Amino acid sequence: MERFETESLALLPGQRVRARVVSHHPWGVAVEIEGHENAGLVASVDMFEHFSRTTSSYDELLALFPPVGEWIDAVIERISRLNPPVSVRLSIRPADLQALVRTCDFCGDPITLSPGGDALFLESRSHDGPGSSTVVSHRHCLAERIRPGNGGERARALRIGRTD
Template identity: 75%
Template sequence: MSATGRGMLGCGMGKRFMERFETESLALMPGQKVQARVLSHHPWGVVVEIVGYENVGLSVSIDTIQQFSQTTSSYDELLALFPPVGSRIDAVIEQIHRWHPPVSVRLSIRPGDLESLVRSCDFCGEPITLGPGGDALVLDSRSSDGPGSHTLISHRHCLAERIRPENGGERARAWKIGTMH
């Protein structure tokens, strides 16, 4: 930490600045596979907790009706897709919103999403695969003067092409991020 940073911490400004962003959920991103424990059933779906993030203060849900209502033929068939309370299930993070506490996470348990989550690029609108083998970048944007953040999903080339040509280092990093071993 720089001398300026230490000075800010000493005067109390740094503490306010340091606590402005919730950081524990930053390890979670769209396309990431997780284990979830089902806590309760609701008319629209289930409330769950992500295993390993139980004490982070997340609001986590699976909208079972939205995910399966078009593929089932009866209400009973749809209800049978609700995982039992207390069970542990495989899921994939579909959306994460960090606008304000608590961080809101929407999971998917669709078999196709568990194999390969496909969403639209927030720049070009074309399909993009999140997770292994995909070309997606997950961008978290934050303001320098307030809490919260917003998650964007982008093709690698969509981000690289939007960086000014004279900023070649950042363009090169956009092409390489996540591919370095």
């Protein structure tokens, strides 16, 4: 079995990246993520979704589009690895660049996905074929769902990525 998503596993929601704008579209911009230009993924910033509520006209929204060829700072909002090609949605909203906050897939409460936050990312994959899905969880939400008899995995869920 050939997996198409292997190179993209280095990318996580909440991760800051640099990207170069390659084209404009009515909804936003297509970009290439620095260091992943030949990884077989498609990446974009949905300017309409992110800024249409804060602008008064489409022309005002278009004025926010970064120029083609420009390098931008962005944060990975979500990644879809279910089918090829891998699709990466980026955000350039100032608040998201500071700390990307979404909801935990277990409890529904807010969770910070950016470094220093409390998010864990679980990749679910199958032996039967390519593709994967990402589940976002608070550390404690995952630990609570691991059966009590498996204390080692519960403890690891609470410590993954921690240096303190």
